[in-house]
Amino acid sequence: MAGCFVPGARAASRCDELGEPPYSEAAGRLTRRFLTPAHRAALDTLSGWMTEAGMAVRLDAAANLIGRYEGRTPAAPALMIGSHIDSVPNGGRYDGPLGVTLGIDCVQALRDAGRRLPFAIEVIAFGDEEGSRFPAAMTCSRAVAGRADAAMLAMRDAAGCSLADAFAAFGLPQTEPATAARRPGELLAFLEAHIEQGPVLEAEDLPIGIVTAIAAQKRLAVRFTGVAGHAGTTPMRLRRDPAPAAAEAILAVERICSGGEAGLVGTVGRMSAYPGGFNVIPGAVEISLDIRAETSAARDAAVERVLAEIDAIAARRGLGASSELLQALPECACDPALIGRLGVAVQAVGVTPRRLPSGAAHDAMSLAALCPTAMLFIRCAGGVSHNPAEAVRADDCALAALAMLAFIDILERDGLEQGGPEGLE
Amino acid sequence: MAGCFVPGARAASRCDELGEPPYSEAAGRLTRRFLTPAHRAALDTLSGWMTEAGMAVRLDAAANLIGRYEGRTPAAPALMIGSHIDSVPNGGRYDGPLGVTLGIDCVQALRDAGRRLPFAIEVIAFGDEEGSRFPAAMTCSRAVAGRADAAMLAMRDAAGCSLADAFAAFGLPQTEPATAARRPGELLAFLEAHIEQGPVLEAEDLPIGIVTAIAAQKRLAVRFTGVAGHAGTTPMRLRRDPAPAAAEAILAVERICSGGEAGLVGTVGRMSAYPGGFNVIPGAVEISLDIRAETSAARDAAVERVLAEIDAIAARRGLGASSELLQALPECACDPALIGRLGVAVQAVGVTPRRLPSGAAHDAMSLAALCPTAMLFIRCAGGVSHNPAEAVRADDCALAALAMLAFIDILERDGLEQGGPEGLE
Numbered sequence: 001m002a003g004c005f006v007p008g009a010r011a012a013s014r015c016d017e018l019g020e021p022p023y024s025e026a027a028g029r030l031t032r033r034f035l036t037p038a039h040r041a042a043l044d045t046l047s048g049w050m051t052e053a054g055m056a057v058r059l060d061a062a063a064n065l066i067g068r069y070e071g072r073t074p075a076a077p078a079l080m081i082g083s084h085i086d087s088v089p090n091g092g093r094y095d096g097p098l099g100v101t102l103g104i105d106c107v108q109a110l111r112d113a114g115r116r117l118p119f120a121i122e123v124i125a126f127g128d129e130e131g132s133r134f135p136a137a138m139t140c141s142r143a144v145a146g147r148a149d150a151a152m153l154a155m156r157d158a159a160g161c162s163l164a165d166a167f168a169a170f171g172l173p174q175t176e177p178a179t180a181a182r183r184p185g186e187l188l189a190f191l192e193a194h195i196e197q198g199p200v201l202e203a204e205d206l207p208i209g210i211v212t213a214i215a216a217q218k219r220l221a222v223r224f225t226g227v228a229g230h231a232g233t234t235p236m237r238l239r240r241d242p243a244p245a246a247a248e249a250i251l252a253v254e255r256i257c258s259g260g261e262a263g264l265v266g267t268v269g270r271m272s273a274y275p276g277g278f279n280v281i282p283g284a285v286e287i288s289l290d291i292r293a294e295t296s297a298a299r300d301a302a303v304e305r306v307l308a309e310i311d312a313i314a315a316r317r318g319l320g321a322s323s324e325l326l327q328a329l330p331e332c333a334c335d336p337a338l339i340g341r342l343g344v345a346v347q348a349v350g351v352t353p354r355r356l357p358s359g360a361a362h363d364a365m366s367l368a369a370l371c372p373t374a375m376l377f378i379r380c381a382g383g384v385s386h387n388p389a390e391a392v393r394a395d396d397c398a399l400a401a402l403a404m405l406a407f408i409d410i411l412e413r414d415g416l417e418q419g420g421p422e423g424l425e
Numbered sequence: 426m427a428g429c430f431v432p433g434a435r436a437a438s439r440c441d442e443l444g445e446p447p448y449s450e451a452a453g454r455l456t457r458r459f460l461t462p463a464h465r466a467a468l469d470t471l472s473g474w475m476t477e478a479g480m481a482v483r484l485d486a487a488a489n490l491i492g493r494y495e496g497r498t499p500a501a502p503a504l505m506i507g508s509h510i511d512s513v514p515n516g517g518r519y520d521g522p523l524g525v526t527l528g529i530d531c532v533q534a535l536r537d538a539g540r541r542l543p544f545a546i547e548v549i550a551f552g553d554e555e556g557s558r559f560p561a562a563m564t565c566s567r568a569v570a571g572r573a574d575a576a577m578l579a580m581r582d583a584a585g586c587s588l589a590d591a592f593a594a595f596g597l598p599q600t601e602p603a604t605a606a607r608r609p610g611e612l613l614a615f616l617e618a619h620i621e622q623g624p625v626l627e628a629e630d631l632p633i634g635i636v637t638a639i640a641a642q643k644r645l646a647v648r649f650t651g652v653a654g655h656a657g658t659t660p661m662r663l664r665r666d667p668a669p670a671a672a673e674a675i676l677a678v679e680r681i682c683s684g685g686e687a688g689l690v691g692t693v694g695r696m697s698a699y700p701g702g703f704n705v706i707p708g709a710v711e712i713s714l715d716i717r718a719e720t721s722a723a724r725d726a727a728v729e730r731v732l733a734e735i736d737a738i739a740a741r742r743g744l745g746a747s748s749e750l751l752q753a754l755p756e757c758a759c760d761p762a763l764i765g766r767l768g769v770a771v772q773a774v775g776v777t778p779r780r781l782p783s784g785a786a787h788d789a790m791s792l793a794a795l796c797p798t799a800m801l802f803i804r805c806a807g808g809v810s811h812n813p814a815e816a817v818r819a820d821d822c823a824l825a826a827l828a829m830l831a832f833i834d835i836l837e838r839d840g841l842e843q844g845g846p847e848g849l850e
Contacts, residue, residue, distance in 0.1 A: 031700075089700035090653075090708075132702055198658035215657060219703055228515075230810040231692035231715045232640060232785035233623035236683040243693045244679045247672035254669045258661040267656035268668045269705045271696045275514035277557055278644055278713045278751075279786075280694045280811040283515075288703045290656045326703075360657035361704075385655040386705040 007109045008401030009394040011101035012094070014049065018042055018085075019093040029388060032087045034128035034139070035063060035166040042085050046100065046125050053104050054111035055123065062143035062180035063127040063172060069107045071120040078120040079411060080190045080371075081106065081404070084129030084140070084363055091130075092195075092390020098378065098397065099193045100125045106404050117412050119188050126363050133157045133166075135221070136327050139177075141366035146181035153177070182370060188416055189338060190367040191407065193376040193400055195392060197360050199383030207396035208403060209354040210342045211375035214365050215263055216299040216331040217292040222249060222310060225320035228275065228283030239281055243273055245313050245321070246285040252309040253289060256302055263294035263359065264302055289323075292359060296330045332365040335372030341414070342374050345406035349399055360385075372416070374407075376400060432534045433826030434819040436526035437519070439474070443467055443510075444518040454813060457512045458582075459553035459564070460488060460591040467510050471525065471550050478529050479536035480548065487568035487605035488552040488597060494532045496545040503545035504836060505615045505796075506531065506829070509554030509565070509788055516555075517620075517815020523803065523822065524618040525550045530826050531833065542837050544613050551788050558582045558591075560646070561752050564602075566791035571606035578602070607795060613841055614763060615792040616832065618801040618825055620817060622785050624808030632821035633828060634779040635767045636800035639790050640688055641724040641756040642717040647674065647735060650745035653700065653708030664706055668698055670738050670746070671710040677734040678714060681727055688719035688784065689727055714748075717784060721755045757790040760797030762841070767799050770831035774824055785810075797841070799832075801825060 017023075018032075022041040025031045032038040043065050050057045050067030057067045065085075068078065083099025103123035110121070124144070131137030134155040142148055153164040153174065161169075168174040196202075201209050224242035250268045257266030267290045273282035289306065293299035307323055314321035343353035356377065364373040378400050381391040442448075443457075447466040450456045457463040468490050475482045475492030482492045490510075493503065508524025528548035535546070549569070556562030559580040567573055578589040578599065589599040621627075626634050649667035675693050682691030692715045698707035714731065718724035732748055739746035768778035781802065789798040803825050806816040 088702040088705050091700075091702075091705075095655075130702065130704065135703070137704070196658070197655045199663070217657065227809075228812045229808075230520075230622045230785055231694060232642065232690060232717050233621070233783075233808065233810065234690065236679070236690055238624070241679075241692075243675055243696065246696075247675035250668055250672035251676075254661070254666070265657060265659070265661055267666075267704070267706055269656060269698060269703050269707060270701050271668065271671075271698050271710070273694060273696050275516075275811075276695050277513040277555065277811065278560070278694050279555065279562070279692070279715050280513050280516075281692055282694060283812070285696070290704050292657050358658075360655055383654075383658065384652075385658065386700075386702065387653040387708065 005108065006398055007105035008102060008398035011098060011105045011401065012392055012394050012397040014101040015093045015097045018045065018097055029090045030087050030093055031089045031091065032085065033133040034086050035170045039086065039127060046085070049104050050123060053108035055107060060180040061172060062140050062148065062177040063167070063170060064140050064144060064180060065125040067104070067123045069111065069121045071118055072116045076118065076120045077186060077188045078122040079408065080122045080124055080187050082124035082126065083192050083194055084126040086128050086130050086132060088130050088132045088386045090388060091386050092388060094195045094380065094390055094392050095197065095385050096129060098195060098392065102193045102397065102401055102404060105401050106408065109405055117408070129363050134163050137361065138363055138366050139163070141363035143177045143180040144182055145366045145370045147366065147369060148178040148181070184370055187371040189371055190364060190373045191376070191404065192362055192364045192373070193378060193404060194362055195380040195385060195390070196377040196383065197380060197385035200356050201354065201377060201379040202383060204354060206351065206354050207379050207399045208346060208351055209356050209377040210339055210346060211334055211358050211377055212339065212355045213331055213333040214358045214362055215292045215294055216296040217290065217329050217361055218299055218303050218325060219327040220289040220323050220325050221286060222289055222321070222323045223284055223286045224314060225284045226282065229281040231279040231281055234281060240318050241281050242285040242319055243282050245317050245319050246271065246287050248313045249287060249310050253306055256305050257291065260302055261293065261298055264298060265359065266291045266302065266306070294331060294357060329361055329365055332368050334364070334374050337416070338372050338374035341410045342376060342407055345403045345410055348406040349402045351399060376403060430533065431823055432530035433527060433823035436523060436530045436826060437817055437819050437822040439526040440518045440522045443470065443522055454515045455512050455518055456514045456516065457510065458558035459511050460595045464511065464552060471510070474529050475548060478533035480532060485605040486597060487565050487573065487602040488592070488595060489565050489569060489605060490550040492529070492548045494535065494546045496543055497541045501543065501545050502611060502613045503547040504833065505547045505549055505612050507549035507551065508617050508619055509551040511553050511555050511557060513555050513557045513811045515813060516811050517813060519620045519805065519815055519817050520622065520810050521554060523620060523817065527618045527822065527826055527829060531829050534830055542833070554788050559588050562786065563788055563791050566788035568602045568605040569607055570791045570795045572791065572794060573603040573606070609795055612796040614796055615789060615798045616829065617787055617789045617798070618803060618829060619787055620805040620810060620815070621802040621808065622805060622810035625781050626779065626802060626804040627808060629779060631776060631779050632804050632824045633771060633776055634781050634802040635764055635771060636759055636783050636802055637764060637780045638756055638758040639783045639787055640717045640719055641721040642715065642754050642786055643724060643728050643750065644752040645714040645748050645750050646711060647714055647746070647748045648709055648711045649739060650709045651707065654706040656704040656706055659706060665743050666706050667710040667744055668707050670742050670744050671696065671712050673738045674712060674735050678731055681730050682716065685727055686718065686723055688782070689723060690784065691716045691727065691731070719756060719782060754786055754790055757793050759789070759799050763797050763799035766835045766839070767801060767832055769835055770828045773831045774827045776824060801828060
């Protein structure tokens with residue numbers, strides 16, 4: 001439907017467009033890891049869309065693509081809108097990119113209406129949020145928030161490539177990602193639109209919702225070490241096999257997290273036995289842990305119980321066990337004044353403003369260190385995400401774009417300092 | 426010690442020589458998979474050693490290296506001596522190659538003594554026994570025994586390369602491995618010397634032993650399928666996660682095989698979660714199974730119990746489960762007459778002839794379809810194998826070479842048909 005620009009609906013179809021090669025590393029599925037050729041292809045196309053929407057485009061030192069739509073005065077502070085464009089392996093099309101394409105649609109709607117605001121708008125496409133290539137997540141939004149560090153650059157992907165080398169191979173100075181940091185005064189606020197990735201909005205028949213806070217999470221790598229040996233000649237009683245130990249640990253994660261409070265979840269998404277031969281008793285087994293809860297205290301209590309179980313399993317089986325904390329993110333509240341304004345905007349487009357927490361981490365967590373943040377959730381089919389079956393409705397996305405534009409109107413009218421109306425929920 | 430040739434001791438040190446690059450795919454460890462550059466390098470060096478020992482060398486259509494030492498008459502039937510030269514990932518130096526270098530030492534001792542026998546001797550280096558690159562084992566000895574098939578050629582390695590393509594890349598006609606098959610009359614017998622890979626000889630303070638039979642084994646790939654999803658937003662009670670199901674299966678394998686008869690062992694050497702993201706509930710988990718017992722009946726009873734458990738686990742958790750039988754090998758007895766002759770040979774070098782079964786599979790299992798087979802076990806430190814710590818004593822290897830030469834003497838004197846002395850154990 002060339003020539004027929006429906007803000008939001010176009011944003012969703014653009015995510016579909018980005019779901020195939022060259023924007024994916026593999027045909028028939030979407031895998032777009034940080035600093036890969038698929039990432040580069042997505043940057044090129046998004047850059048074109050941003051330019052077409054009237055933005056000045058640049059790539060920052062941490063491989064974030066930023067399109068800027070100036071306000072009435074040059075160099076005004078900006079409302080930043082965006083999300084990430086990397087995906088988990090074999091992931092969905094909307095988790096991340098929809099927040100970027102919605103931002104582009106909002107700017108294009110303003111430009112088409114000939115409107116300039118008292119603030120600039122910047123649309124940002126973060127290069128890495130999922131941590132799907134390197135073992136820590138939100139590398140890019142942390143860099144923007146001034147939280148990049150040297151240790152980050154030493155991280156290695158599964159092929160042994162360091163983040164520093166990956167930046168260099170992408171044509172970026174490998175020592176400079178920290179220079180992507182923004183000064184606090186540069187950004188008025190950060191608004192992230194994102195699919196819910198959970199079942200709440202669908203269950204309540206609502207197209208969009210307002211995020212109150214993001215859950216606390218920890219990522220750990222756990223390693224059991226035993227004695228490798230021949231699968232045929234080592235009697236069962238003489239084995240020191242880390243595989244059954246890891247199995248017990250996986251079941252302990254499930255048991256402990258199932259018995260906890262509502263928001264507690266624990267996941268083992270990776271498991272590997274080394275050396276990995278059919279006929280070799282493993283010498284080591286590694287599993288990943290991702291544990292989240294509504295509060296850091298609840299999360300840490302669960303992590304401690306899991307680690308105590310792991311030590312007990314290893315001791316009982318005469319094995320070694322170690323764990324490495326790869327990431328710890330506290331719960332992160334969205335800004336109360338912005339939550340209020342977003343509620344007014346959602347109501348303005350005819351939707352009951354539903355507030356809900358996020359079990360998933362988002363780039364808004366990083367940006368909260370720099371400026372007030374707000375998040376708009378969009379209903380997704382069955383709550384399914386990180387999966388090719390991930391789906392959104394075009395009319396939900398159109399409502400999301402309208403709510404975002406209404407939010408921008410409210411910011412223009414009321415500014416940021418006055419605090420918004422409360423008690424709308 | 427140039428000029429000082431101690432048969433057997435040299436065989437062991439030659440295995441050490443083959444334990445480093447270019448004979449390994451990685452520095453600091455031994456990984457030599459079938460049809461890799463490391464395999465090629467080993468062939469080149471072994472070919473030189475065979476030539477130096479007086480053999481005519483050829484590479485057969487299944488990438489087996491064969492050195493032939495003619496008997497008194499040309500084209501006489503041969504005693505074949507050998508083993509495999511591939512390794513498991515990060516394996517030991519003697520598992521396989523020692524049986525080849527011992528064969529070369531035996532021929533060199535005969536040649537140095539100016540002896541020709543009424544039969545030829547062929548020393549063979551099988552290219553694949555471990556199945557470390559492709560999902561089935563003993564590809565090469567099965568080809569020699571006339572048991573190669575088209576399905577074998579379609580097998581793919583972890584990188585997606587088919588065996589047919591791997592042969593072609595190695596410079597061999599990809600459709601011809603079946604032509605490596607030998608006619609029954611060509612081979613008088615097959616003798617394989619191999620490290621024990623278990624603790625029995627060491628426990629009884631014996632340097633070498635005589636194998637009676639090889640255990641029955643099955644290899645299976647098991648896959649649990651559930652629903653992939655976001656690790657943060659899917660409540661524990663709504664998950665259909667294959668990881669805890671695989672964990673229960675791993676523990677069932679351990680429990681069932683630990684409770685079985687003495688020779689029963691079960692191993693999970695590989696495990697993978699897909700798609701494999703830290704923050705993704707897996708959609709599928711695959712584990713490998715290797716189950717062995719002294720008889721096919723005992724093995725099959727254990728496999729059936731494990732598969733029944735797997736079905737029950739999947740049903741209880743609302744998951745899919747499937748298993749694929751990749752390989753089934755019945756127990757395989759060595760030839761009684763050759764066992765007797767090998768016993769006389771072992772006694773002749775001053776060692777009590779200890780008979781024992783093999784929990785590990787060996788190329789001799791394949792050759793048993795073609796000719797009578799015998800196996801000589803060599804003590805290894807701690808019974809450790811498939812591990813860089815694998816070790817042998819040079820004096821044990823020297824005794825092994827002497828026993829093999831004595832065995833050849835007995836074959837020359839008594840022939841093969843008369844049956845050997847029994848009751849020596």
